[in-house]
Amino acid sequence: MKQAIAALRDFNRFYTQYIGALDARFLGNDMTLTEARLLLEIANREPVQANILQDILGLDRGYVSRIIRRFEREGWIMRERSSEDGRSRPMKLTPRGRIVFENVDRQQHDVIEAALLQLDHIEQGTLADALTSARQILVRATVAPPKEARLSLDVLDRPVWHALTGRQASLAVGNAEVLHYQPKITPFGASVDMGKVHLRTLAGLLSAGEEVWLVEKENIVRPSGLKTIKMAECLQMVALHVSDNKDKFSFCDLGKSDSVEMQALAQLTAPGPFLVDTWQLGGFIGIRAEGRLVAMAGERMKPGNFTEVSGVCTHPDYRGRGYAGFLMRVVAQRILQRGELPFLHTYSDNTGAITLYRSIGFVPHQTVTVTVLQKE
Template identity: 35%
Template structure:
C-alpha cells in the first residue's frame, strides 16, 4: 500500500506540473486551470445553474461565486432567471465568452497533440488505454458505453493471461489453470474455424473489459469458454452481452446445443448462464487447481 500511494503521488506531481495545473496563466491565458475547467463546463452544459456546476466539479461554493462574478465582469457569461423558478439563474456564454473558450480549447488541443506527436500509433493507443483503465479503476461507475466486437490479433492470448491473473487473485488457482487456459487459446488460434467459432471482446472505451470464446466440439455441439468480466467493469451487463453473443452466433450457424464447464463457487457466472437458459446437468469434485472444488457441466439446447 505504501508503495502504491507513493507511486500515485509521484505521478500526480508530474502531471500537475506537466499540464500547468498550478500556473496562474493556464496555456498563457488570463485564467487558471480551475477557471478554464469551469468555463469548459459552462460551454458544454449551457444554460446551466451554478448549483449544477458546483455538484459536477465539487468545488467550494464561495470560490465558484467569485469565479462566476469575474466571468460576468469580463462579459463572458450572462445570467438569466429560469422560467417557472425565478430563484434560479441559468448561466450561458456570451459571444465574448464563446470566443475565450474557443481560444483555450484550441490551445489545449494543440498542447495534447504536441504530447502525442512523438508517439507511434501503437504507443498512443496504449497511452489512451492506460488512462482509461486508470479512470475506471478509480471510478468504476464512470459513464462509458461498451461494445461487443471480435477479438483482434494478440487479444486472445491476453485474455488467457488476464483470466489466470484474476483467478489466482480471487481463488488461488495457479499454474494448472494457466496451463489449461493457454492450451485452450492455442488450440483455438491454431484450428480456428471462422464460420463456426469466435472470440468476442467487450470493449469499454478502448479497454478490454471482458471476453468469451465459442468453439466447435463437433456433432452439433459448441462450447462456451473463458468467460470473464474485469472487476472494474462489472454491473454494466457485459457478462450477459457476451453470453448473448455466443447464443445468437450458435443459433445463426446451426448448432444444436452449447456446453460449458464452470464451478459452483463462481456464483455471478452461474447466474448469467441460468438467465440465458443454460441448465446444470452434472456436478463433480476435482482437484486440478489445488484444493478440491466442485465443477459443473451446463447445457443449453437450441431450438431450430
C-alpha cells in the first residue's frame, strides 16, 4: 500500500507539471487548466446546467460560479431559460466562445501529437494501454465498494443494450443486432452500435407511429424513417450506500393485480414511460391511503450488476410527506442487499430531484442523452 501511494503521488506531481496544471496561463492562453476544462465540458454538453458541471468535475459551487461569470463577461457563453422550467438557465457557447474553445482544443491536440511523435508505434501503444488501464482501475476504486466484486461502469454508457443482452434478455424482442423491450413493458430499445444502419434496422421492428426511447452516452445520428420527438440530457447517479429511513410508512409490494392503478398513477404524475406491463420489470412497492395507490417506486433496467430505481411518483394530493424518498430508500436497499448497485436517471435541470437523490445516497456519475424516436 505504501509503495502504491508513493507511486501515485509521484506520478501526480510529474503529470500536473507536464500538462501545465500549475500554470496560470494554460498553453499560453488567458485561462487556467480548470477554466479550459470547464469550457470543454460546456462545449460537449451544451445546453448544460451549472450544477451538472459542478457535479461532473467535483468543483466547489462558488468556484464554478466565478468561472462562469468570467465566461459571460468575455462573451464566451450565453444562458437561456429552459422551455420546460422557467427557473432553469442552461448554458451554451456563443460563436465567439466556440472559436476560443476550438483554438484551445486544437492546441491540446497538437501538443499531445508532438509528444507522441517522439515515440515509435510500439511505445505509443504501450502508453495508450497503460493510461487506459490506470483510468479503469482508478474509476473502479471510486465506485466499487471495498471487498466486493469489481464492477464495470462501461455498461452504464449503454444501459438499455447491456440490460437486454444480459439479465433482462427474456424481456427482449429483436436479434443480435437490434433489441427493444416487449412493447407493453417499456419503449426502451438499442442496437449493437448507434450507427444509421442499425438504427434503421431497429425502426424495422416498430409499427407506424410507435416510439423507441434510447439512452446513450454517445450522440446518435437519426436515420430516415424515424423522426425525433424529444432529446434531453439526463444525469446518471449511482449509490454505494443508502441513508436510513427516518420516516416509517406502511407499504406493500405491487404486481399484476395492481397494474391498472400503477399505470393510472404514472399517467397522472409522468415519472417516465409507464405501460400496462411495466410492473413486470419488478421490485415495485407502493403506499396506499384511503384505499387507493398514492405513491410508488420500483426497478427498471438491469445492466451488468446495476439495477435502475425508477417509476418513482406520488399523487399530487399526497406530496410533501416524504413518500418518494422513503420508497426509493427501500427499493435501493433491496438492490444493495442482492449485491447489486442502484442507479437512476433524472433530467439534468431537475435540481429538486437531484437534491433529494443526493440526500438518499446517490452521487452523480455522468450525463447521458435520452432520445425519443418515432417511426414515420
